[in-house]
Amino acid sequence: MDASSSKPTRSRLSWLNGIFLSGALILAAAFIFGASRSVSEEGRPLPAPTVDEPVTAAVETAVFAGGCFWGVQGVFQHVAGVKEAVSGYAGGKAEDAKYQVVGTGRTGHAESVRVTFDPKTVSYGRLLQIYFSVAHDPTELNRQGPDRGTQYRSTIFPTSDEQAKVAKAYISQLDAAKVFSKPIATTIEPGRSFYAAEAYHQNFLTLNPSYPYIVINDMPKIENLKRLYPEAYRAEPALVAVAKPTH
Structure with missing residues (x-):
């Protein structure tokens, strides 16, 4: 299945939800959607970062990309200290930050999640630890599970020079410790804007x-x-407050 069709458009969401309800069809969907078990599916404990941010702010934001934003958002919404996790797009232009356009893989955007957190409760380094060990497979660059393409790439979008420093140091730490069977493929892309995704993705x-x-x-x-x-x-979970459409 190509990347553009591995996830449904809005019009297909309710339709497919109604079809795939029985256990038998879920097993069939596993054959259609699934792949071999990835690092994120198996999960593995990772060492804490030896380099982390100093606590200097009451609230901070971080942006992570690692495959479909549904799962990445879901993970961070369940992390204590996270105030909000918003699905969206980062890496491209504002005018291209639309699901159907990003799905072409030609916008420079990656499906991303902006995490707003209290650094006194959960540090940026801790978020990185969860990102690398639970949220996705960092050894795959442009593929996560059934989704393929640059819009699903493994990327950190640091919101400060300090975040970029901590992320780079942690990648080096994990590679040196050989905690994964392959080198970490995650890229670091500073200076990119984040754009919230459509309400139906939140x-x-x-x-x-x-x-x-x-x-x-x-x-x-x-x-x-x-x-x-x-x-x-x-x-x-720390859910996103989504405004209901007016008619």
């Missing part, structure tokens, strides 16, 4: 826990977060 994992793509690709990530980092896990 809180998707929480609102659609039985949706086959979520069941197969993303719910294991939440379980891994709870299992590997129980002290960082919170059961009640």
Whole structure:
């Protein structure tokens, strides 16, 4: 399945949700959507960063990309200290920050998540630890599970020079420790703007826990977060407040 069709458009979301409800069809969807178990599906504990940010702000933002933003958003929404995690696009221009356009893989955008967090509760280094161990497979550059293309790339968009320094140091630390069987492919792209995605993409994992793509690709990530980092896990997700459309 090519990247442009591996996830449904808005008009297909409710239609497919109605079709894939039975357990048998979910297993069929596993054959269609699935791949061999990835690092993010299996999960693995990672050492804490030896370099981290000093706590100098009451609230801070970080932006991460690692495949479909549904799962990445869902993971960070369950991290204690995260105030908000918004699905969106980063790496390209404002006029191209639209789901259908980003899906072409030609905009420079990656599906991303902007995390607003309290650094006194959870540090940027801790978020990186969760990002690399639970949220996605950092050894794959332009592929995560069934999704392929630059719009699904593994990328950190630092919002400060200090974040870029910490991220670079942690990648070097993990590569030196050989915690993965392959080198980390994650890139660091500073100075890129973030644009929030359409409302129907926000809180998707929480609102659609039985949706086959979520069941197969993303719910294991939440379980891994709870299992590997129980002290960082919170059961009640920090949901995005989405305005209802007016008619």
